Amino acid sequence: MTTWISRVDEAPARPGPLHGLRFAVKDNIDVAGVPTTAGDPRRTVVAAEHAPVVDRLVRAGAVVVGKTNLDQYATGLVGTRSPYGACRSVLSDEHVSGGSSSGSAVAVARGEVDFALGTDTAGSGRVPAAFNGIVGIKPSKGLVSTRGVVPACRTLDCVTVFARDVTTARAAYEQMVGYDAEDPYARRLEQRPVPATCTIGVPDLPLDLDPEHAAAWAEALTEAEALGEVRRIDVRQFLEAAQLLYSGPWLAERWLAFGDALDDDAAVDPTVRFIVRDGASLTAADAFAGLTRLAELARRTEAAWAEVDVLLLPVTPGHPSLAEVAADPVGVNGRLGTFTNMTNLLDLCAIAVPGPARPDGLPFGVQLLAPAGGDDLLAELGARWCGEPGLGVTPPAAGERDTVLLAVAGAHLSGQPLNPALVSHGATLVSTTRTARDYRMFLVDGPLPRPGLTRLPKPAPAPGRGIEVEVWQLPVSELGGFATTVGAPLALGPVELADGSEVLGFVCTADAARVERDITSHGAWRDYLASREGPRDGRASWRRFGYWASVALRRGW
Structure with a gap:
C-alpha cells in the first residue's frame, strides 16, 4: 500500500x-x-x-x-x-x-x-x-x-x-x-x-x-x-x-x-x-x-x-x-x-x-x-x-462578549519568556497573522529583549508587509491586571491587522522608536532573534529562554 x-x-x-x-x-x-x-x-x-x-x-x-x-x-x-x-x-x-x-x-x-x-x-x-x-x-x-x-x-x-x-x-x-x-475565497465568519x-x-x-x-x-x-x-x-x-x-x-x-x-x-x-x-x-x-x-x-x-x-x-x-x-x-x-x-x-x-x-x-x-x-x-x-471531554468552545452571545483580542509581537509570543504571564491571565491563542503594512518594529529598552510597534504617520507610504503577530483572546476581567504588567516605553493601544480589523496590541512611545533600533526588515520577532543566533548551537538560546522564563514567572511579568 x-x-x-x-x-x-x-x-x-x-x-x-x-x-x-x-x-x-x-x-x-x-x-x-x-x-x-x-x-x-x-x-x-x-x-x-x-x-x-x-x-x-x-x-x-x-x-x-x-x-x-x-x-x-x-x-x-x-x-x-x-x-x-x-x-x-x-x-x-x-x-x-x-x-x-x-x-x-x-x-x-x-x-x-x-x-x-x-x-x-x-x-x-x-x-x-x-x-x-x-x-x-x-x-x-x-x-x-x-x-x-x-x-x-x-x-x-x-x-x-x-x-x-x-x-x-x-x-x-x-x-x-x-x-x-x-x-x-477567504471570508470572515462569525x-x-x-x-x-x-x-x-x-x-x-x-x-x-x-x-x-x-x-x-x-x-x-x-x-x-x-x-x-x-x-x-x-x-x-x-x-x-x-x-x-x-x-x-x-x-x-x-x-x-x-x-x-x-x-x-x-x-x-x-x-x-x-x-x-x-x-x-x-x-x-x-x-x-x-x-x-x-x-x-x-x-x-x-x-x-x-x-x-x-x-x-x-x-x-x-x-x-x-x-x-x-x-x-x-x-x-x-x-x-x-x-x-x-x-x-x-x-x-x-x-x-x-x-x-x-x-x-x-x-x-x-x-x-x-x-x-x-x-x-x-x-x-x-x-x-466520541466520549471525549467537552471542548468548551461555546462562544459568548452577541452583545455579551466578555473577552478582548490582544496582538502580541515579541516576548509574549508562544514559547517566549513572557508568554506564561499571558496564559496565567486566562489568555488563549486565536490566530497568527500580520499587522497592516505601515507598522514598524523597534527594539526597546527593558528587563529583557522585546520589540515595540509604531505606525508610520499618514499619509506615509507603506512599502512593508506588516509585522507578524499572534492574536490572543483575554478575559475582559483580566485586562486591567495584565495591563499593569506592561512597562514603559510600551503601552497597550489599538493595532490594525492585515485584514483591516483592529485589536489591542503592544505599541511603543515615539521617543523609543529610534532609527538605529529599527528591526522592521526582519518582519517577525522570532526571525530577528534567529538572526542574532546565526549558525551557532541553538541550545544557547534555549538556555537563555529558560532563564528569562524563570525570571518572568518569579516576578509575575
Whole structure:
C-alpha cells in the first residue's frame, strides 16, 4: 500500500500550542522544498514556500513529515485512482481506503502521524475518515486558506484535518483557521453560539444503505439520542443537491483547474480523464442553469435548519471492495458521494466521527452537518459523540462578549519568556497573522529583549508587509491586571491587522522608536532573534529562554 508520495527531513519543532505533533500533508498542498504532484508524477516543480495552512501549523509547533497519496487531482472518493498505487482501509486489505485524501487518512489511522491535512470538495475529508475509523473535520468554506492548494473546484475546495480523536483534530483546526487577504475565497465568519440543548435532524425516509451499513446506522440513531432531541426531517433537497456536483456545471471548474493535464494517456488515470473531460463541453448557459437550480434547492433546505441545529447522516451508503471499484469505477465512486457531495454546494460545515462498527467488523462513519459558522457546535457534539471531554468552545452571545483580542509581537509570543504571564491571565491563542503594512518594529529598552510597534504617520507610504503577530483572546476581567504588567516605553493601544480589523496590541512611545533600533526588515520577532543566533548551537538560546522564563514567572511579568 502506497501511503506516502514523498518524505521530508523532520525539522526541529518550534515552541507553540502544537509543539512536537507530527503531521502529514496531502500531496495537492504545497510544502516548501517538495514537489506538489497532485498524484501526477509529471508535476516536478518544487514548492518555493509552504501553503499558508502548512505554515500556520509549523509556526504553532507541528512538524511536517511527508506528502501523502491521493486520488489524482483530488478527483475520487475511493483512493484507487493514483499512479502511485491504491490505498486500502487499515482494517481490511480487500476494501478501499476512501479518497481522495486516502494517504492522509491511512497515515493517521496507522499511527504514523498525529494528524494530517486533506482536502474536501465532494467528501474527501470525510469518506476516508469513515473507512479508517478516525475523525475528519471539514471547516466552513473560507475559514482556512486554500492558497498553495492545487484546485479541484476552486469555489468549493476546503482544506481538512484528520486525527484519531476530536481533541487533536480540533487543536490543529484552531491553528489552521485564519483570514487570508490574498485568498479570493477567504471570508470572515462569525461562529454561531453553541446552544445548551441541541436538536439533531435525521432523515425521515429510508436510506439506500448496504445491509451491513444499515445495521450500524440503526444503532447510530439510538446513540444520537444522547446528544439531544432527535427529530426526523425532509432531506430530499439535500440529496438532490448532492447530485449536481458531477451532473451539473461544476465539472467545468475541474476542467478549468487541470484539464490541460489530461492529454497524456500514460500519466493520467483513465477514470479521472473520463469524468473531467465532459467539463470542456459545458457552456455559460449550463453554469447559470446549475447555479439557479442549486439556489432553489438551498432555499428549500432552509426549512430544515429552522427545525434542527445539526443534521446527522451516514458518511457513505456502503464500504466497497477494491474488486467492486475495479468492476464499476464510476458508478461505485459516485454512490459514495450520496451524503457528502452537497456539503460545500450548500455552504455547510461537517465533522465525520466513528459510528458503531458494522456486524462484519468494518468501520462505519457518521457525519454531523451544520450551516456555515457552526464549526464550534460540530466540534463540541463530535467530542461528546466520541466520549471525549467537552471542548468548551461555546462562544459568548452577541452583545455579551466578555473577552478582548490582544496582538502580541515579541516576548509574549508562544514559547517566549513572557508568554506564561499571558496564559496565567486566562489568555488563549486565536490566530497568527500580520499587522497592516505601515507598522514598524523597534527594539526597546527593558528587563529583557522585546520589540515595540509604531505606525508610520499618514499619509506615509507603506512599502512593508506588516509585522507578524499572534492574536490572543483575554478575559475582559483580566485586562486591567495584565495591563499593569506592561512597562514603559510600551503601552497597550489599538493595532490594525492585515485584514483591516483592529485589536489591542503592544505599541511603543515615539521617543523609543529610534532609527538605529529599527528591526522592521526582519518582519517577525522570532526571525530577528534567529538572526542574532546565526549558525551557532541553538541550545544557547534555549538556555537563555529558560532563564528569562524563570525570571518572568518569579516576578509575575
